[in-house]
Amino acid sequence: MAFSESAQVPGDGAEGAPYGGGASGGPKRVRTRHFQKAKQDGVKIVGLTSYDFLSAQVFDRAGIDFLLVGDSAGNTVFGYDTTLPVTVEELIPLTRGVARAVQRALVVADLPFGSYEVNAREAVHTAIRFMKETGAHAVKLEGGERSTEQIRHIVEAGIPVMGHVGFTPQSEHGLGGHVIQGRGEAGAEQLLRDALAVQEAGAFAVVLEMVPSDAAKAVTEALTIPTLSVGAGPHCDGQLLVWSDWAGMTTGRIPRFVKQYAQLAQTLEQAARDFRSDVESGVYPAPEHEYE
Numbered sequence: 001m002a003f004s005e006s007a008q009v010p011g012d013g014a015e016g017a018p019y020g021g022g023a024s025g026g027p028k029r030v031r032t033r034h035f036q037k038a039k040q041d042g043v044k045i046v047g048l049t050s051y052d053f054l055s056a057q058v059f060d061r062a063g064i065d066f067l068l069v070g071d072s073a074g075n076t077v078f079g080y081d082t083t084l085p086v087t088v089e090e091l092i093p094l095t096r097g098v099a100r101a102v103q104r105a106l107v108v109a110d111l112p113f114g115s116y117e118v119n120a121r122e123a124v125h126t127a128i129r130f131m132k133e134t135g136a137h138a139v140k141l142e143g144g145e146r147s148t149e150q151i152r153h154i155v156e157a158g159i160p161v162m163g164h165v166g167f168t169p170q171s172e173h174g175l176g177g178h179v180i181q182g183r184g185e186a187g188a189e190q191l192l193r194d195a196l197a198v199q200e201a202g203a204f205a206v207v208l209e210m211v212p213s214d215a216a217k218a219v220t221e222a223l224t225i226p227t228l229s230v231g232a233g234p235h236c237d238g239q240l241l242v243w244s245d246w247a248g249m250t251t252g253r254i255p256r257f258v259k260q261y262a263q264l265a266q267t268l269e270q271a272a273r274d275f276r277s278d279v280e281s282g283v284y285p286a287p288e289h290e291y292e
């Protein structure tokens with residue numbers, strides 16, 4: 001998403017503007033309204049997950065539009081088999097680190113399993129906690145028709161919501177595993193109903209996860225809010241990947257929809273081997289690493 005607005009130049013007179021100037025003089029922040037504009041202009045939106053300050057700084061500098069502090073942290077940070085055990089208490093400090101790192105990217109906090117399903121009251125309470133305690137700019141929650149009350153009430157509280165339909169990992173046991181959603185005529189219709197329900201409830205964007213490209217295309221054309229693909233093909237308004245999969249940090253099986261843009265696990269493993277052998281051979285530390 002490349003905005004027409006240019007970054008603020010110090011001394012251009014805008015620093016003191018009460019609104020929209022960005023007192024820090026940094027790059028113009030991505031706002032939820034920019035998501036709508038990107039869709040209208042046919043400009044793709046790009047997101048990555050992030051779970052810590054340093055990776056968030058790197059992705060923000062590279063111009064990634066939004067950073068999702070996903071409950072995929074259950075897999076990538078905490079080593080659980082699924083996202084189900086992840087708690088609000090675990091995600092809040094991670095989200096805080098990411099939010100402190102960004103100058104431009106929109107930070108989205110993923111609401112963990114069990115923190116919003118029971119009723120809209122609990123959902124609003126959880127969303128408010130994330131906004132108050134982390135500095136995130138929006139929240140994401142899973143579910144289409146079943147989650148509309150929650151979305152509506154969170155939006156009414158002034159908190160932007162990103163929806164998430166198709167394959168919803170928090171219900172993987174209910175869905176019978178990592179099963180592609182939106183297949184067949186009935187599946188595509190359900191996907192569309194879910195996505196429309198999320199839009200109608202007031203979400204500013206919706207993630208489509210692991211659905212056939214044709215079904216995602218139909219949803220993208222039917223919606224006014226942008227669709228963000230996680231394994232939903234090229235016709236969506238944006239793409240999102242789990243950063244550790246994307247960077248080749250995840251070892252073991254990764255979903256078919258992932259493209260690896262780096263081989264970080266290999267790079268780090270080699271660096272650790274080199275460190276070990278340098279210490280053993282006395283190459284490290286060298287004189288320049290010593291104090292007198």
Ligand SMILES: Nc1nc(=O)c2c([nH]1)NC[C@@H]1CN(c3ccc(C(=O)N[C@@H](CCC(=O)O)C(=O)O)cc3)CN21
Pocket residue numbers: 071072075076083169178179180210242244245250254255256257
């Ligand atoms: N590291 C990581 N990457 C993710 O994309 C991710 C997480 N964790 N945790 C939360 C959810 C779970 N997700 C998943 C998990 C498994 C598959 C998977 O096994 N896909 C297979 C099977 C598809 C099929 O049914 O044929 C694949 O090959 O794509 C996909 C997405 C996406 N999210």
Ligand SMILES: CC(C)C(=O)C(=O)O
Pocket residue numbers: 049068069070071072073110164207209230240242
């Ligand atoms: C895979 C994305 C959509 C997600 O919800 C997560 O990273 O938790």
Ligand SMILES: [Mg+2]
Pocket residue numbers: 070071072083110169
């Ligand atoms: Mg998630």
